[in-house]
Amino acid sequence: MAKASGSAAALRAVVVRYPGRPELGPLNLTVAPGEIVAVVGASGAGKSTLLRLLAGLETPAGGTVQRPAGAVGFVFQSPTLMPWADALANAALPLELCGIARAEARRRAAEALAAVGLAERLGARPRQLSGGMAMRVSLARALVVDPDLLLLDEPFAALDSVTRRRLIEDLHALWAARSPRPALVFVTHDVEEAVYLAGRAVVLDAATGRVAAELALPGALPRPAGWRSAPECRAAVEALAEALAAAMPSQDAA
Known part of the structure; x- marks a missing residue:
């Protein structure tokens, strides 16, 4: 497994195969040092698989996974x-x-x-x-x-909305306080959470697991007070929701 050069992590033409299921990929993704990337997609699109590949917990059938020279942290869906x-x-x-x-x-x-x-x-x-x-x-x-790289797999999904918002604010503060800042890859089903948390959003195609769309998200990180109601935030939420709908299976895209 290669070490990332000029990036915190990267997946290059990565393919994953499971018995009895269509293969996922090829998947291409590069994460810059200090960047926060949100990954969204339908269930089964390969979001958690993407994190496991970056963490070294899963081996691809093809392609190259690049990881940072330093440590990788992982926050799972449940506290474990x-x-x-x-x-x-x-x-x-x-x-x-x-x-x-x-x-x-x-x-x-x-x-x-x-x-x-x-x-x-x-x-x-x-x-x-x-x-x-x-x-x-x-x-x-x-x-x-x-x-150097922090991976988060829907860590706040089971929490109430008030606690979830508080933890997102705390995560931003922790990220901003570290020097150098780690790269974050955050999987979520919530497009508003993705837009608020990240500087870039990646949408995975439901059928292939490939990157169907990438959106550069507006505004500085961490977010200023009241940013959720700002017009640029609402426009970004709408754009990401449309990109996610387009990447869904046809029967779910209506």
């Missing part, structure tokens, strides 16, 4: 926390698996948890955390390795 361990131990896990001494790993984990607003919950078990708090632990666990 160890139920018997507290927040501190969960966040420290990636470092301890890499051979970092426990004391140092937990010091860094405490810093990561403080950054996501959980400085007072280090000793809490997953069952003692709300859904939003558990997802914050998952985010801290991904950030603790200081990733």
Whole structure:
């Protein structure tokens, strides 16, 4: 697997095959250092597969996957926390698996948890955390390795709208505060979430898994207060919704 040169990550003519299913691809995508890219598409279009390829969790049948020289963090759809361990131990896990001494790993984990607003919950078990708090632990666990590339697979989909908005704002703030800023690839079904979060949106074709459309999204990141109601935001949401509808199976595109 090649290391990315001049980009945080890239997929070049990547093809994925599963038994009994049409192949996905060829898929081409380049993510620049510090860029936030939202990926949208129908269920089964290959959004999660794209993230697994970038993370090295899946091997393509063809093509080339380029990854950053540094670490890659992954935030899954559910928090996937160890139920018997507290927040501190969960966040420290990636470092301890890499051979970092426990004391140092937990010091860094405490810093990561403080950054996501959980400085007072280090000793809490997953069952003692709300859904939003558990997802914050998952985010801290991904950030603790200081990733060059952060992959997020619909991490806020199961949360209520208020918590989801708060976490998106926090994610922007965490991204902006890091130097250098990591590249983010964020999978979502929500076009408004995609437009608000990212600087570029990629639409995957439902039938082939190829990139059907790419939209450069307006405005600076992080978003200023009130940007969701700005005309440029509403226009971008409409344009992305139209591109997504065009990439859907014909029976769902109406």
